[in-house]
Amino acid sequence: MQFMLMINEDESAYAGEGGAALLEATLAGHMKLAEDLVAAGVPFSGERLKPAATATTLRFDHGAESLHDGPFAETHEELGGFYIIDVASLDEALAWARRIPVPKGGIEVRPVWPMGAEG
Amino acid sequence: MAARPRVVAALAAHLRDLDVAEEAFAGAAASCLALAEPPRDVPAWLFVAGKRRALDALRKARAEARTAERHAEVAEMADILTLPEPIPDERLRLLFICCHPAIAPEARTALALKVICGLPVSAIARLFVVSEATMFQRITRAKLKVREAGIAFELPPRRDWPARLEAVLLALELAFTAAYADAGGELSADLGEDLGGEVERLALLVAELLPEEPEALGLAALVLLARSRAGARVDGQGAMVPLSQQDCALWDGVRIERARALMAQAARAGRSGPCQVMAAIQLTHARRAFDGVVDWSAVLRLYDVLQVLRPSPMVALSRALALAQVEGAEAGLAALAALPAERLALARPFHVARADLLARTGQAAEARAALDAALVLDPPRAERLWLEARRAGLV
Numbered sequence: 046m047q048f049m050l051m052i053n054e055d056e057s058a059y060a061g062e063g064g065a066a067l068l069e070a071t072l073a074g075h076m077k078l079a080e081d082l083v084a085a086g087v088p089f090s091g092e093r094l095k096p097a098a099t100a101t102t103l104r105f106d107h108g109a110e111s112l113h114d115g116p117f118a119e120t121h122e123e124l125g126g127f128y129i130i131d132v133a134s135l136d137e138a139l140a141w142a143r144r145i146p147v148p149k150g151g152i153e154v155r156p157v158w159p160m161g162a163e164g
Numbered sequence: 165m166a167a168r169p170r171v172v173a174a175l176a177a178h179l180r181d182l183d184v185a186e187e188a189f190a191g192a193a194a195s196c197l198a199l200a201e202p203p204r205d206v207p208a209w210l211f212v213a214g215k216r217r218a219l220d221a222l223r224k225a226r227a228e229a230r231t232a233e234r235h236a237e238v239a240e241m242a243d244i245l246t247l248p249e250p251i252p253d254e255r256l257r258l259l260f261i262c263c264h265p266a267i268a269p270e271a272r273t274a275l276a277l278k279v280i281c282g283l284p285v286s287a288i289a290r291l292f293v294v295s296e297a298t299m300f301q302r303i304t305r306a307k308l309k310v311r312e313a314g315i316a317f318e319l320p321p322r323r324d325w326p327a328r329l330e331a332v333l334l335a336l337e338l339a340f341t342a343a344y345a346d347a348g349g350e351l352s353a354d355l356g357e358d359l360g361g362e363v364e365r366l367a368l369l370v371a372e373l374l375p376e377e378p379e380a381l382g383l384a385a386l387v388l389l390a391r392s393r394a395g396a397r398v399d400g401q402g403a404m405v406p407l408s409q410q411d412c413a414l415w416d417g418v419r420i421e422r423a424r425a426l427m428a429q430a431a432r433a434g435r436s437g438p439c440q441v442m443a444a445i446q447l448t449h450a451r452r453a454f455d456g457v458v459d460w461s462a463v464l465r466l467y468d469v470l471q472v473l474r475p476s477p478m479v480a481l482s483r484a485l486a487l488a489q490v491e492g493a494e495a496g497l498a499a500l501a502a503l504p505a506e507r508l509a510l511a512r513p514f515h516v517a518r519a520d521l522l523a524r525t526g527q528a529a530e531a532r533a534a535l536d537a538a539l540v541l542d543p544p545r546a547e548r549l550w551l552e553a554r555r556a557g558l559v
Contacts, residue, residue, distance in 0.1 A: 046314050048314065133316065134314050134315065134316030134318070135266055135315050135316065136315075136316055136324070156313055156314045
């Protein structure tokens with residue numbers, strides 16, 4: 046089954062002193078992870094997102110629409126990227142999620158709703 | 165149905181859905197009772213009948229969706245026709261699935277009790293001191309998580325066992341508490357099975373699989389020690405006999421010896437824990453069979469340790485009773501007075517303990533009132549008979 050691994054991380058970790066080096070190390074970690082996923086034969090996709098400051102949010106309230114500058118939720122940790130992987134179980138998904146380099150933050154693991162399945 | 169845990173576990177492992185397995189079992193059990201003649205092998209009959217019911221329902225749903233897989237059906241029918249088939253023992257696998265770390269901690273144990281031991285939601289709610297509605301919601305949510313989150317219906321790899329062990333042990337401990345509180349066997353009669361025996365079997369199995377985990381050994385020892393007293397807990401009239409008054413000649417020496425060996429093995433790991441301490445307390449009581457007396461100061465010291473490892477009002481209550489044996493009933497009453505009375509208002513042991521200590525300090529009227537408070541809380545029959553006899557004896 047497919048799982049989405051949502052990387053919520055503290056962007057500020059990459060700013061300031063040592064930030065550039067940390068970013069470089071993190072990106073290298075992502076490259077390595079992608080190689081490992083390929084080597085393990087796990088079908089996957091994924092993207093890195095631009096910082097939360099670049100986000101625009103549309104909000105709806107029963108027909109009324111409004112546009113906001115900024116991400117959907119104001120938190121210390123922002124959605125910075127995601128993977129979608131196809132593995133057999135939650136435990137396998139968690140094992141891959143553990144290998145995503147995240148200096149500070151968390152990864153939400155969620156099953157993707159299978160298309161065509163009812164209920 | 166004595167076969168419940170085993171059949172439900174096998175159905176769940178086969179059907180990969182807890183709800184479907186429980187419903188299939190309930191349906192099969194109802195048909196079994198309606199049979200003119202009971203089947204020769206009841207568990208095998210229930211397993212096959214339950215599987216067939218679930219697959220029928222599944223097939224119907226599939227047919228409605230017009231995606232019936234004919235080949236699969238044929239294979240499944242062939243499966244059903246080979247009767248009787250051995251039932252795989254999946255209880256341990258199911259226990260570990262229910263205790264997956266992705267399930268909310270407060271729901272894991274409850275889910276295991278519901279699915280594996282078949283405890284009614286009302287009984288589980290009592291064990292966790294929450295309302296039945298809250299517990300029902302908790303279990304429903306946990307089942308949904310198992311079904312939808314992609315939790316594998318497999319025994320996890322060995323390296324993942326320790327992370328789940330705590331919840332597994334807690335589930336067994338609580339199931340055991342429910343079984344043990346039921347001296348007269350009412351709950352077991354309702355469930356149609358020997359809950360205590362089932363918990364003992366599972367606890368020994370976990371201990372055997374994880375001999376390097378001292379807490380698993382401690383729990384098995386604890387269950388064995390409590391079970392060793394099964395023959396002494398109820399008198400000829402069906403009334404409960406409290407531990408201190410039990411005839412230790414009626415205790416099962418083989419279980420006590422086995423528990424002692426498990427504890428010695430646990431001690432070698434050099435890591436103490438609540439199960440080991442609770443087992444040590446029970447072993448101290450069991451020593452009365454050899455020494456003729458109970459070393460209450462040892463019991464008190466062990467409760468001091470337990471209060472640090474796992475503080476709770478019930479532990480504090482037991483400690484107060486041990487203190488009363490060492491320093492006198494007045495000291496015990498003072499310790500009881502320091503407990504959160506409103507939190508313990510619905511706990512029978514609290515009122516029973518107060519009654520005991522009040523009687524020993526000559527306050528008969530107050531002791532009677534405390535026994536009345538316990539009797540109002542709907543004790544099982546064996547306990548009620550004992551409490552009524554005590555009340556009648558207070559003058």
